Amino acid sequence: MPRLDTNPRVHFFTLFANRILLSTLLVFGTYNPSGNSYHHWLMRTETLTIPQVFVGILLFIGLVTMARMAFLSIGYFGVAAVSVMVLMGITFGVGLGFFGFQDVQITTYLVLFWIALVLGIGTSWSFVQKRISGERDVLRTPP
Amino acid sequence: MYEFGIIDCLARWLTSMMLVLGTYNPYAMSYYHWLYDFPGQVPLKITIGVVLLILHVVAILSSVRSLGLIGIGLLTALFASAAWVLIDNHLLNVEDPRVFTLTLLVILATLYGVGLSWSHLRNRLSGQVDSTDVTFNSPV
Numbered sequence: 001m002p003r004l005d006t007n008p009r010v011h012f013f014t015l016f017a018n019r020i021l022l023s024t025l026l027v028f029g030t031y032n033p034s035g036n037s038y039h040h041w042l043m044r045t046e047t048l049t050i051p052q053v054f055v056g057i058l059l060f061i062g063l064v065t066m067a068r069m070a071f072l073s074i075g076y077f078g079v080a081a082v083s084v085m086v087l088m089g090i091t092f093g094v095g096l097g098f099f100g101f102q103d104v105q106i107t108t109y110l111v112l113f114w115i116a117l118v119l120g121i122g123t124s125w126s127f128v129q130k131r132i133s134g135e136r137d138v139l140r141t142p143p
Numbered sequence: 144m145y146e147f148g149i150i151d152c153l154a155r156w157l158t159s160m161m162l163v164l165g166t167y168n169p170y171a172m173s174y175y176h177w178l179y180d181f182p183g184q185v186p187l188k189i190t191i192g193v194v195l196l197i198l199h200v201v202a203i204l205s206s207v208r209s210l211g212l213i214g215i216g217l218l219t220a221l222f223a224s225a226a227w228v229l230i231d232n233h234l235l236n237v238e239d240p241r242v243f244t245l246t247l248l249v250i251l252a253t254l255y256g257v258g259l260s261w262s263h264l265r266n267r268l269s270g271q272v273d274s275t276d277v278t279f280n281s282p283v
Binding site: 072130136 | 208209211217218220221224225227228231265268269270271272273274275276
């Protein structure tokens with residue numbers, strides 16, 4: 001049995017990559033501008049069919065779960081921090097001369113990936129905190 | 144380090160299926176049928192009944208604690224719509240009342256199974272730990 005006082009190694013790359021991949025799948029599966037998404041599937045049919053209801057509830061549960069866990073882990077400050085990191089990444093790119101500010105467009109893809117990044121980093125953060133300071137995020141139930 | 148995986152989920156789901164369908168199912172032998180169709184063996188019946196009651200209470204309480212009312216509502220909607228997909232494709236004949244009852248029981252058992260697995264899954268996915276505050280709940 002794993003004990004509470006052990007502090008095993010965490011593979012940070014796989015940790016973040018898996019969770020960001022999962023949140024990207026959920027967000028882009030719900031809506032993306034390419035034309036293949038749940039939103040476009042809804043738009044193609046006139047009435048709501050039963051498989052659409054099923055997949056919709058599935059996506060809703062996934063998104064609500066990820067959003068709640070991410071928000072419980074990082075809170076308002078963490079969401080703001082990740083957003084500032086994205087903005088600073090753009091500013092760094094400009095500062096290092098990769099592109100100019102006039103080339104940067106806030107496209108739908110950028111916003112969607114931004115959301116996915118917040119969800120992915122939020123769900124990964126508890127593991128990082130546990131590894132570096134030993135503090136666990138605990139939910140007190142019943143509420 | 145041991146991680147909670149698909150085998151553990153399946154074990155919990157199968158155990159809850161056995162618990163729910165063993166208590167009552169519309170087709171074959173169950174505790175309910177044993178109780179009403181076969182006389183005798185009263186002490187054994189009471190003992191098994193208490194054991195089943197304890198198991199149901201454990202499953203219901205841990206499901207309510209880990210999923211919450213919102214989670215249970217969402218999952219019920221999910222399973223109901225899944226059943227609706229099956230009905231719509233003529234894979235499930237709910238005109239037969241026994242099939243209808245069995246569907247409800249399977250949904251209940253799946254809720255138990257997800258409720259028993261969810262705290263582990265949440266811990267594996269996000270590292271957050273579900274806990275129960277037992278400090279002020281003790282009667283003694």
